[in-house]
Amino acid sequence: MVDLLTFVNEHPINESSIKAALAREGKKVEKLVPSDLFPYDQDHYGGLQAVKELAEKARFSANSVVLDVCSGMGGPARYISDCYGCSVVGLDVNKSRTLSAARLTRWVDLGNTVSFVCGDAGIMPLGQNAFTHVVSQEGFLHIEDKGALFRNCREVLRPEGRMVFTDWIASPNLSSHERNILRDGMAAVGVHTEVEYKNYIFEAGFDSLETEDLSSWWAKILPERFKMYQSKSKEAGEAFGLRRFEEFINAYGAFIRVLEAGKLGGMRFTVGSL
Ligand SMILES: C[S@@+](CC[C@H](N)C(=O)[O-])C[C@H]1O[C@@H](n2cnc3c(N)ncnc32)[C@H](O)[C@@H]1O
Numbered sequence: 001m002v003d004l005l006t007f008v009n010e011h012p013i014n015e016s017s018i019k020a021a022l023a024r025e026g027k028k029v030e031k032l033v034p035s036d037l038f039p040y041d042q043d044h045y046g047g048l049q050a051v052k053e054l055a056e057k058a059r060f061s062a063n064s065v066v067l068d069v070c071s072g073m074g075g076p077a078r079y080i081s082d083c084y085g086c087s088v089v090g091l092d093v094n095k096s097r098t099l100s101a102a103r104l105t106r107w108v109d110l111g112n113t114v115s116f117v118c119g120d121a122g123i124m125p126l127g128q129n130a131f132t133h134v135v136s137q138e139g140f141l142h143i144e145d146k147g148a149l150f151r152n153c154r155e156v157l158r159p160e161g162r163m164v165f166t167d168w169i170a171s172p173n174l175s176s177h178e179r180n181i182l183r184d185g186m187a188a189v190g191v192h193t194e195v196e197y198k199n200y201i202f203e204a205g206f207d208s209l210e211t212e213d214l215s216s217w218w219a220k221i222l223p224e225r226f227k228m229y230q231s232k233s234k235e236a237g238e239a240f241g242l243r244r245f246e247e248f249i250n251a252y253g254a255f256i257r258v259l260e261a262g263k264l265g266g267m268r269f270t271v272g273s274l
Contacts, residue, residue: 002251004093004142004189008094008097010236010240011043012232013040014073015100015103017239018104020235021039021040022036022037038075038079043138044166045166045218045222045266046218048079050137051137053268054166057162057210057268058270059162061084061086062086063086064133065087066089066132066133067089067126067134068088068089068135068136069121069134069139069165070092070139070143071090071092073097073100074100074101074104074116076135077116078104081110081114082110088114089116089126090115091117091126092117093121098116101116102116122149123148123152124156127156128155129158130158131156132157132158132162133163133164134156134161134162134164137166141167141186141188142187142189142190143190144189144190146196146197147200147203150200150201153204154204162270162272163206164271165269165271166268169194169265170191171193172193173263174263174264178258181251182254182255184251186251191264194211207272209269209271210270211267211268211269212268213266213267214266218265219259219260223260226253230249233245236248
């Protein structure tokens, strides 16, 4: 079974793979602008299009104070700040990702508005009522205690704040065998049905919720993403060993099969004052 630390630290998308991609384009770290990173730093499904749709739901403005939970290498945080001029804090439990996120942000000169905190969203090391928005993309599947997660998100949000996130959604017929495959291969310890998610959200004190089913979009784009990962055998094999790369590919293949069987999908949740 892969633990979250290994899954994230030995992931084919990482700071070195971004640097290698920029070098292939002949781009120098000292001369980068945020958009140079966008093709490479978005570690969720649907790339910038997904962040744009999330941003529309969030209704950011220049005065927004945004928390990106499970921020990874900070791609969405930088995009949001660059587009709206607002301040964004990224929270991620992984130290190496947090350090990469801060470095990439310095390269593109967004350090005045975008910052990163290394910490667990299940504990939430941030102040009450500090944010106008909480966002997240494809991170919550790694968090088992959703009760604590949503209570924490409610606490750091101002009363009129909005929370928008996307995540995997289990269909009620996802078997325990398939759940175990996803947990063991992709550190997906917190996979829920839509009904379970709704219960957690309302129990945390949110009073309104809109959902959008992204499953058919994801079913189109995820096989492409799988092909992109398969093409990274040399680079990822050299970085983390071929055996680890093959484990990753096998786990991702199993994930795609569960998705294609219609037992797993994607959903966007817009929560709070609608
Ligand atoms: C697939 S990446 C998504 C990164 C980012 N949202 C993006 O779209 O580019 C998932 C991230 O969630 C983080 N994560 C998992 N559990 C977490 C927790 N309990 N608290 C904070 N971050 C967590 C992981 O370290 C990883 O960087």
